[in-house]
Amino acid sequence: MRKDATFIGVEVTDAVTGDAALAAKLEEVCPVDIYADAGGQVDIVEENLDECVLCRLCLDASPEGTVRVLKLYEGGAVL
Amino acid sequence: MRFFEYEAREIVKRAGIPVTDFGFTTDAGEARAIAERIGGPVVIKSQVLTGGRMKAGGVQFADTPEEAEAHARDVLALEINGHAPRGVLVDPKAEVAQEYYAGVVWDGIRKQPVMIFSPVGGIDIEQVAEEQPDKVGRRHFSNILPLSEFAAKEVVASTGVTGSALNKLVPIVTKLARLFVAHDMTLAEINPLGRLADGSFVALDAHMDMENEARGRHRALLEDLGVGDEETRQAREATPFELAGEEVDAMDHRGVAGNVTEFDGNLGLVIGAGGGSLTLFDAVRSSGGDPANYCEIGGNPSVRKAAGLAKLVLQKPGVDKIAVMMSIVSNTRVDIVARGVIKACLELGFDPAEKIAIFRIPGAWEDEGYKILDRYGVEYADRSVSLHEAARRAVEKIGAAA
Numbered sequence: 059m060r061k062d063a064t065f066i067g068v069e070v071t072d073a074v075t076g077d078a079a080l081a082a083k084l085e086e087v088c089p090v091d092i093y094a095d096a097g098g099q100v101d102i103v104e105e106n107l108d109e110c111v112l113c114r115l116c117l118d119a120s121p122e123g124t125v126r127v128l129k130l131y132e133g134g135a136v137l
Numbered sequence: 138m139r140f141f142e143y144e145a146r147e148i149v150k151r152a153g154i155p156v157t158d159f160g161f162t163t164d165a166g167e168a169r170a171i172a173e174r175i176g177g178p179v180v181i182k183s184q185v186l187t188g189g190r191m192k193a194g195g196v197q198f199a200d201t202p203e204e205a206e207a208h209a210r211d212v213l214a215l216e217i218n219g220h221a222p223r224g225v226l227v228d229p230k231a232e233v234a235q236e237y238y239a240g241v242v243w244d245g246i247r248k249q250p251v252m253i254f255s256p257v258g259g260i261d262i263e264q265v266a267e268e269q270p271d272k273v274g275r276r277h278f279s280n281i282l283p284l285s286e287f288a289a290k291e292v293v294a295s296t297g298v299t300g301s302a303l304n305k306l307v308p309i310v311t312k313l314a315r316l317f318v319a320h321d322m323t324l325a326e327i328n329p330l331g332r333l334a335d336g337s338f339v340a341l342d343a344h345m346d347m348e349n350e351a352r353g354r355h356r357a358l359l360e361d362l363g364v365g366d367e368e369t370r371q372a373r374e375a376t377p378f379e380l381a382g383e384e385v386d387a388m389d390h391r392g393v394a395g396n397v398t399e400f401d402g403n404l405g406l407v408i409g410a411g412g413g414s415l416t417l418f419d420a421v422r423s424s425g426g427d428p429a430n431y432c433e434i435g436g437n438p439s440v441r442k443a444a445g446l447a448k449l450v451l452q453k454p455g456v457d458k459i460a461v462m463m464s465i466v467s468n469t470r471v472d473i474v475a476r477g478v479i480k481a482c483l484e485l486g487f488d489p490a491e492k493i494a495i496f497r498i499p500g501a502w503e504d505e506g507y508k509i510l511d512r513y514g515v516e517y518a519d520r521s522v523s524l525h526e527a528a529r530r531a532v533e534k535i536g537a538a539a
Contacts, residue, residue, distance in 0.1 A: 065480075108480065
């Protein structure tokens with residue numbers, strides 16, 4: 059699953075979108091509410107994407123390579 | 138923020154300056170009771186935050202309590218310059234031998250308070266200064282160091298007042314000056330300050346204006362006086378543009394993006410950080426620019442909030458471009474503000490490179506911010522460019538566009 063706003067895009071690999079524990083964790087750690095726990099499914103809240111403060115907390119909370127934050131203003135560079 | 142006369146008198150009274158035995162009420166029947174307590178001729182004064190009270194019939198004299206009640210009823214129903222009165226002040230009609238003036242005002246050029254005294258009171262001090270300049274004494278004083286009575290003595294004596302009057306006036310002027318500093322006033326004025334037949338002095342009217350930003354420090358006083366948080370007490374009502382700015386700021390708790398004041402110019406300002414707004418506004422003016430607004434942004438607002446402010450300014454009729462500038466160096470994230478102002482342009486269908494005359498916010502995450510500005514072709518400046526130079530560039534650009 060990938061969603062893009064103007065400046066920030068977020069990609070979550072399909073393998074973990076159904077991980078209820080990860081969905082809860084991502085919702086908890088993101089300071090700007092980019093992730094939502096949609097009944098055990100990871101959801102990306104599109105209207106909050108551009109609020110991303112590049113804190114990497116979502117990357118630290120998820121298995122390596124399963125969540126990617128993309129800086130669209132930098133040609134899609136991965137955080 | 139301005140105080141009503143009855144509040145200003147209360148502040149003066151609390152400072153230990155003699156006042157008349159006045160009363161405030163919103164009820165004509167109670168005005169009668171106050172007049173009965175005073176026991177003699179009284180003056181009924183409308184409590185409005187506007188001038189021209191006397192001319193409009195907002196000041197009436199009454200010889201009896203019955204007359205006081207009737208006048209109070211009329212005055213309470215009288216709008217003056219569109220202002221409904223808060224209530225009426227019932228004041229004893231004092232037998233005054235002479236009217237004086239005592240005031241303290243903030244001198245924005247010297248950045249110090251200045252005490253002003255004149256033995257000619259009851260009229261505008263500006264008129265006295267013009268017609269009888271030798272009758273106006275002035276002296277700046279520190280708002281940090283303790284204030285000696287000697288300073289007030291110099292000012293009063295310089296106008297020719299001597300003897301017993303001088304001795305009685307010095308503590309009054311000193312207390313007024315101390316009150317000014319203690320309450321973060323921008324104006325504290327007693328006019329007239331009356332000398333009664335027995336030689337005593339009494340404040341017959343008072344005007345107080347407090348620095349709006351200091352309201353939090355004086356919450357207890359404001360609560361005592363019954364001044365609610367919702368009362369802005371500004372010189373004029375907020376414009377729809379300014380009210381919209383308040384809504385933007387209230388959008389979420391993060392940072393500040395508001396405190397908007399409307400002007401008529403063509404250069405929209407998104408400015409702020411640590412007092413930067415005032416400096417930058419002045420810098421634009423001194424470069425010959427014509428600001429469309431004043432505002433304050435800082436403290437890490439959300440992208441949404443920064444965009445909201447920028448959109449508001451961009452949509453203001455007459456605005457050709459915006460200048461996004463902050464103080465020397467800011468802890469507000471440059472990339473977040475950059476996202477906000479660019480997003481505002483994009484959502485309104487503008488080219489950010491065209492609409493943003495200059496972006497000068499040095500500080501946190503500036504490298505990331507510059508990547509965003511580069512991406513959209515927005516001209517930006519780092520900390521090596523002064524606030525004044527950034528303002529000059531913005532004004533130059535808008536001049537070229539006009």
